[in-house]
Amino acid sequence: MTEDISSKSEAAEVELLSFRLGEEEYSVDIMSVREIRGWTRATPLPHAPTFVRGVINLRGTVLPVVDLSVRLGMEPVAGDARNVIIVVQVGGQTAGLLVDAVSDILALPRSEMQPPPDLNADISQRYISALTIVEGRMIRILDLTSVLPQEAIEAA
Amino acid sequence: MSDPMAEIKTSFFIECEELLESLQDALSDLDEGADDGETINVVFRAVHSIKGGAGAFGLDALVAFAHRFETVLDELRSGRLALTPEAVKLFFQAADLLTDEIHAAREGSPEPATAAACLQSLEALLGESGAERVAEAEDDEVSDFQPMGLALDLDFDFAPVEAPPSGFNLEFRPDTALYASGNEPLQLLRALSDIADISVVTDTTAVPSLDALDAEENHLGWSVQITGDIGEDEIREVFEFVEDVCQLDISPTLETPEVPPAGLPDIDSELREYAHEEEDDGQDLESEAQSSENAAPPRAEEGAEAEPAPPSRKADPSPTGHQAETAKPTAAQPAAAATPAPAAEHGATVRVDIERIDRLVNLVGELVINQAMLAQSVAEAGLPPNSAVNTGLEAFMMLTRDIQDSVMMIRAQPVKPLFQRMARIVREASSAIGKDVRLKTEGETTEVDKTVIERLADPLTHMIRNAVDHGLEASDTRVAAGKPREGIVTLSAHHRSGRVVIEVSDDGGGINRKKVFRKAVEKGLIAADAQLSDSEIDNLLFLPGFSTADQVSALSGRGVGMDVVKSSIQSLGGRISITSAPGKGSCFSISLPLTLAVLDGMVVNVAGETLVVPLSSILETATLTSEDIRALGPSTNVIHLRGAFVPLFDLGAELGYRDPKNSYSGDVVLLTAQEDGARSALVVDSILEQRQVVIKGLQQSYGHIPGVAAATILGDGQIALILDPADLVQTASGNTRAIDLSLAG
Numbered sequence: 001m002t003e004d005i006s007s008k009s010e011a012a013e014v015e016l017l018s019f020r021l022g023e024e025e026y027s028v029d030i031m032s033v034r035e036i037r038g039w040t041r042a043t044p045l046p047h048a049p050t051f052v053r054g055v056i057n058l059r060g061t062v063l064p065v066v067d068l069s070v071r072l073g074m075e076p077v078a079g080d081a082r083n084v085i086i087v088v089q090v091g092g093q094t095a096g097l098l099v100d101a102v103s104d105i106l107a108l109p110r111s112e113m114q115p116p117p118d119l120n121a122d123i124s125q126r127y128i129s130a131l132t133i134v135e136g137r138m139i140r141i142l143d144l145t146s147v148l149p150q151e152a153i154e155a156a
Numbered sequence: 157m158s159d160p161m162a163e164i165k166t167s168f169f170i171e172c173e174e175l176l177e178s179l180q181d182a183l184s185d186l187d188e189g190a191d192d193g194e195t196i197n198v199v200f201r202a203v204h205s206i207k208g209g210a211g212a213f214g215l216d217a218l219v220a221f222a223h224r225f226e227t228v229l230d231e232l233r234s235g236r237l238a239l240t241p242e243a244v245k246l247f248f249q250a251a252d253l254l255t256d257e258i259h260a261a262r263e264g265s266p267e268p269a270t271a272a273a274c275l276q277s278l279e280a281l282l283g284e285s286g287a288e289r290v291a292e293a294e295d296d297e298v299s300d301f302q303p304m305g306l307a308l309d310l311d312f313d314f315a316p317v318e319a320p321p322s323g324f325n326l327e328f329r330p331d332t333a334l335y336a337s338g339n340e341p342l343q344l345l346r347a348l349s350d351i352a353d354i355s356v357v358t359d360t361t362a363v364p365s366l367d368a369l370d371a372e373e374n375h376l377g378w379s380v381q382i383t384g385d386i387g388e389d390e391i392r393e394v395f396e397f398v399e400d401v402c403q404l405d406i407s408p409t410l411e412t413p414e415v416p417p418a419g420l421p422d423i424d425s426e427l428r429e430y431a432h433e434e435e436d437d438g439q440d441l442e443s444e445a446q447s448s449e450n451a452a453p454p455r456a457e458e459g460a461e462a463e464p465a466p467p468s469r470k471a472d473p474s475p476t477g478h479q480a481e482t483a484k485p486t487a488a489q490p491a492a493a494a495t496p497a498p499a500a501e502h503g504a505t506v507r508v509d510i511e512r513i514d515r516l517v518n519l520v521g522e523l524v525i526n527q528a529m530l531a532q533s534v535a536e537a538g539l540p541p542n543s544a545v546n547t548g549l550e551a552f553m554m555l556t557r558d559i560q561d562s563v564m565m566i567r568a569q570p571v572k573p574l575f576q577r578m579a580r581i582v583r584e585a586s587s588a589i590g591k592d593v594r595l596k597t598e599g600e601t602t603e604v605d606k607t608v609i610e611r612l613a614d615p616l617t618h619m620i621r622n623a624v625d626h627g628l629e630a631s632d633t634r635v636a637a638g639k640p641r642e643g644i645v646t647l648s649a650h651h652r653s654g655r656v657v658i659e660v661s662d663d664g665g666g667i668n669r670k671k672v673f674r675k676a677v678e679k680g681l682i683a684a685d686a687q688l689s690d691s692e693i694d695n696l697l698f699l700p701g702f703s704t705a706d707q708v709s710a711l712s713g714r715g716v717g718m719d720v721v722k723s724s725i726q727s728l729g730g731r732i733s734i735t736s737a738p739g740k741g742s743c744f745s746i747s748l749p750l751t752l753a754v755l756d757g758m759v760v761n762v763a764g765e766t767l768v769v770p771l772s773s774i775l776e777t778a779t780l781t782s783e784d785i786r787a788l789g790p791s792t793n794v795i796h797l798r799g800a801f802v803p804l805f806d807l808g809a810e811l812g813y814r815d816p817k818n819s820y821s822g823d824v825v826l827l828t829a830q831e832d833g834a835r836s837a838l839v840v841d842s843i844l845e846q847r848q849v850v851i852k853g854l855q856q857s858y859g860h861i862p863g864v865a866a867a868t869i870l871g872d873g874q875i876a877l878i879l880d881p882a883d884l885v886q887t888a889s890g891n892t893r894a895i896d897l898s899l900a901g
Contacts, residue, residue, distance in 0.1 A: 043875040044765065045861055046811035055858065055867060055875050060522060062867045062875060064858045094857065149858065 012110040018139055019086065019099040021069045021077070026099075026140045027106065032088045036102055039083040052149050053079075053098055058087065064149055065096035071147050072127060090144045097147070106134055113141060168209045170507065172258045173573075175202040179251050180576045187244050193233070199247070200229045206254065208396055215261040221271055222257075225250050228278045237282055245583075246278050252580050323384070324391060327405035329359070329377035334401040341378065347394045352386040381409070510606065513566055517753050520556075520563045521850040524754060525869050527556050528847065532871030557848070560754060568603035571649045571658070574613060575600050578620050578647055585624040592631055592641050593624050598648035604656050608748055611728055612658070615721040619660045619744050620645065622718075627662035627742055637739065639663070652747070655772055661743035667736040669693045676702065694734040698722045727855060729865050731830070731882050757849045757868075757878065758826065760840040763813035766876040767840075768849050768868055773881045775827045775835070777843060782821040795825065795837050802827065803885075806839045810863065810884060828881040836885045851878065862887040 016027035042054030042065045051071040055062045065085055069077045077083055077098050085096040113130040129143035179202035185195050207222035229247075231237040256268040326348075330341055348354050359377035363369075382391060388406055395404055531549060539545050575597045586593035604612075628634070628643035635641055646661045669690060676682045676696045688696075696702060700719040725732045729749045736742035749755060749770075757768035758777075778784075784795045785804065793804040804825070809816040817823075817839075825837040849868035852875075854861065863884030864877050 041874070043867075043877065044813070045858065045877070046813075046864065047862055052858075055854070057869050057873050057875050060525070060852075060869065062852045062854055062857050 014108055014110055014113070016106045016108060016139070016141060017086070017102065018104045018106055019084075019102045021072065021100055022074055024074075024140070025103065025137055026068075026142055028086070028088060028097075028142050028144055030105065032090055032144055034087040034089050034094065037085045037087060037096070039079060039081060039085065039098075041079075049149065056085070056096060058094075058096075061094075063087065063094060063096050065098050066147060066149060068097045068099050068147065088144055088148075090148060093148055095148050106139070108132055108134070116140075165213055168213060169258065169262050171209065172206055175206050176251070176255055176258070177573060177576065178202050179254075180579070183244065183247055183251055184579070186239065186247070187241075191239055196229070196233050196239075200226065200233050203229060203254065206258065210261065212397075213261075218257045218261045221254065221275070224275045225254060225278070228275075228282065231282055243281055246274070246281065248580075248583055249274050250278055252583065255580075323409045324382040324386075324388065325405075325407045325409050326380040326382055326391065327377065327403070328380060328395070329403040330374050330398070331401045331403075332372065332374045334398050335374060337398075337401060339398050339401070341376075344394055344398065345378065345380070348380065348382070348391065351390055351394070352382045352384045354383075355381045357381075377403075508566075513563075516563050517567065520560050521753055523556055524560060524848055524850050525871075527553060528849075528871035529873070530871075560848075564605070564753065567606045569606050569609055570601045570603050571609060572600040574609050574616065575647055575649075577613065578616055581617050581620045582624060582645055585621050589625060590631075591624065591628055591643060593628060593643045593645060595620075596644055596646045598646065599650045602649040602651060602656060604649070604748070605753075608656075608728060611724065612746075612748075615724045615746075616647075616658070616660065618717055618721050620647070623660055623662040623664070623742075623744075626664075628664040633665075637665075655747050655749055658746045658748065659743055660746075661741060663741040666738040666740055666742055667694055667697075667734070669738075672696055690736075691734075694736055697734065698732070726860070726883070729851075729880070731880075733830075754848055754850055755878070756846070758846050759844040759849075759870075759876070760807075760824075760826070761842045761844055762811070762840050763808040765811075765813055766844065766870060766874065767807070767811075768876050768878045769826055769828070769838070769881060770865070770878065771846065773828045773830075775829050777824060777826050780820050780823050780825055780839075782819070785820055793820070797827065797837070800835070802835045802837045804837045804839060805885060807879075807884075808839070808841070826881075828885075830882040830885065834885075836881065838879075838881060838884075849876075849878065 015030040017030045017033050018025055018027035020026075037058075040056050042056045044054040045052060045064075048054070051067050053065040053067045055064050057063070067076050069075060077100055079098070083098060083100055084102055085098050086102070087094065087096050113132045116128050116131050127143055127147050128140045130141040132139050132141065179199060182195050182198040182202070186199070203222050203226045207219055207226055210218040210222060228237070228250075232239060232243070237243065253268055253271050253274050257271065260266060260268065328341070328344075330339075334341070345354070345356060357379045359379060360375070362377070363375040369375075388408070391406055392399070392404075395402070531553070534545055534549055537545075579595050579597070582593055582595040623645045624643075628645070629637070629639075631641050631643075634643060644663045646659070648661075649656060649658045651657075672693055673682075673688070673696075676693075676699070677684045677686075679702065681696065681699055681702065682688070697718045698721075702719065722732055725746055725748070730746055732744060732746050734742060734744055756771040758771055758774055760767050760769060778797065780795065784797065786794050786796060786801075788794050788803075794801045795804050804820065806816050806820070808814045820839055823839050823841070824843055825839050826843075827835060827837050829835050849870075851866045852868055854864065854867050854877075861877075863880060865880035865883070866878045867875050868878055870876050
């Protein structure tokens with residue numbers, strides 16, 4: 001059993017960037033993270049869903065910013081100097097995720113990640129692909145494709 | 157190894173496109189009644205050159221097609237085939253198919269299936285005797301040469317000859333251009349010697365003395381006696397690629413020449429035109445002496461006197477290359493003017509990979525943004541207006557503008573090739589449904605950004621097909637309505653206030669609004685009792701639900717995929733509108749930005765947000781007083797401006813930045829105009845400045861936002877949205893109303 005895990009761990013290890021939203025801890029696969037930027041005011045977009053904070057200038061390209069907190073059904077991120085924007089790229093789409101603060105980089109074996117229990121009551125459920133426990137803390141792993149604005153635009 | 161070949165092949169295909177373009181042009185001229193020999197020659201030459209190039213690359217299918225096409229064209233050229241409208245129509249078809257053949261050759265895909273049928277109907281034009289002639293010409297490759305008095309123009313016809321000549325006399329005198337194009341007489345003569353017995357005599361009479369010698373010029377000619385079983389065509393084939401850069405005279409010798417057939421002449425002794433200085437002129441040269449001085453004659457087999465070059469040129473005071481080059485063809489070929497060098501009329505051009513230009517455009521965009529940032533910092537530093545920094549900045553801004561304009565000009569291209577493609581669509585669509593349709597084009601030279609042109613092709617194709625299929629009535633209906641049988645579809649392009657306007661109009665029956673309305677009700681798009689104005693009904697055609705296949709036949713109006721057309725035009729930052737008059741026809745008008753990179757904008761402030769309104773859409777600005785504003789309905793206001801009532805739009809409220817204001821007194825309005833002339837007044841809080849902004853697309857990163865065309869980056873690094881006033885006004889009123897009604901119903 002122990003042998004099994006150690007032999008798999010090389011190939012099956014995931015690196016995660018973890019960050020805080022309010023009191024909760026979330027994480028995303030580090031492979032999809034392009035960079036982390038300090039807070040800048042976003043230009044609001046008309047007729048945009050509430051979780052879209054607007055667009056910012058990322059060295060000449062227009063980058064939409066998602067308030068992840070609102071997206072997950074919580075209070076909006078305050079938007080001050082301590083907040084950060086995580087620039088992620090998923091399937092050719094680039095977007096910024098506004099979060100309270102970045103906390104850690106974790107390396108975890110895939111085998112320690114569990115699918116979230118099936119609960120429809122919680123809106124944030126839809127956006128979480130897996131759960132894990134690190135040093136007693138529960139870490140949620142985000143499903144990035146579902147939090148980015150694309151599908152909301154199409155629906156609207 | 158394959159790489160350089162691929163490159164040459166690529167340039168051949170690019171050349172083909174140019175040739176096809178001139179072919180289309182000439183055919184259009186013929187269609188419009190130009191019946192002069194030169195136009196027909198242009199047609200012939202284009203096909204001929206394509207055949208020649210294709211032959212070099214072993215594109216057999218293409219060669220075969222071009223050859224048969226060319227053969228028929230030759231009948232026309234020789235005057236044995238009358239230039240009837242039907243013939244021109246077939247030529248157009250053949251030209252279209254030639255385009256397909258070239259495409260197929262490039263892609264390596266199978267050739268179009270209809271090619272043979274088209275050629276057959278072309279050949280059928282010739283009638284029986286003509287077809288026989290063609291067949292004979294093709295089968296036997298025997299032909300009788302009739303000199304046209306112009307050495308360059310290789311007219312010959314295909315009348316059968318009684319006795320095939322037993323040999324030919326060939327007079328061959330290359331132009332300097334023959335050498336310049338990388339050809340080599342030696343190779344040609346060798347090729348000739350491969351297919352027939354030849355004997356060659358070099359004509360050196362034109363070789364000047366050494367001091368008058370221009371090493372770049374050709375002074376030599378060759379007389380070749382050809383014997384054996386060989387057709388003139390075969391001989392011509394050898395010279396096929398050089399026939400426009402040499403004088404070539406072929407005359408049959410009906411008796412076997414006295415000269416004994418010589419083997420391959422020692423053409424190595426053929427003259428090189430690289431003269432050295434030290435030797436005296438007028439000497440016979442050994443065959444090995446090619447590298448030696450003056451352009452002296454080689455020793456020829458028949459003992460032709462290799463006489464010293466006559467010093468005729470000695471007297472020539474200035475045998476400079478230029479003079480000689482220009483003077484020579486005229487002297488030698490008096491009619492040379494009739495066959496202009498193909499490339500000479502255009503200015504020199506460079507073919508550049510579009511990616512390099514895109515990169516340049518992007519860099520210029522960054523430059524404009526940086527300039528804005530710099531300008532902002534300078535302004536904030538509060539330097540006096542005439543300070544060195546400010547003067548320098550102004551010069552810098554002008555320079556940036558110049559660079560930007562120049563870069564944009566690189567990408568600008570005339571819409572002509574696009575229009576030519578549309579001419580084909582008209583031909584195909586009209587023959588498919590059996591209507592007589594003529595396409596009129598206007599403003600073909602209007603230049604638009606290349607990317608815009610490329611992305612216009614699909615929507616235009618759609619609209620042209622619609623115009624032919626649904627816009628124009630059936631021919632009999634037209635006649636009954638007192639109109640000419642032939643319907644006219646007009647495609648025009650012109651510049652209007654910083655945008656390009658492309659219109660597709662027809663002289664058909666116009667939109668049948670009753671039917672459109674009924675269909676829209678049936679489809680549940682609007683309520684049955686909806687009160688819509690004419691233009692609102694016309695705009696129903698753009699609704700997505702309106703375009704399903706089963707409606708097409710039932711509708712005399714339009715609507716096939718017009719929603720797709722509209723969205724692709726919108727994605728280009730453009731707009732489309734319809735005007736239609738019953739019985740007179742309809743006109744679809746597309747308005748597009750000239751470039752997709754930079755625009756002049758008015759920077760305004762609305763509810764604390766900075767926005768950019770394209771300058772081209774603003775007619776004027778004004779400050780409102782309370783008397784200007786009249787309430788029209790509970791939530792609608794109009795302003796009374798210079799005798800006209802204009803609807804008022806509160807930008808802050810429309811964009812959702814704040815609630816509508818109670819009073820707009822003292823506010824600033826921008827009066828904007830749409831393509832269809834409709835005006836609207838946009839309320840803003842203040843106008844900040846007027847300047848150029850670089851357009852950054854929002855579509856890729858976010859998607860379409862109603863009323864917003866794109867985004868830009870301001871001097872402080874912030875992003876500002878660029879408004880599309882027409883879209884904003886439409887989504888705020890007209891179109892949304894129709895959709896709202898449907899929801900209500």
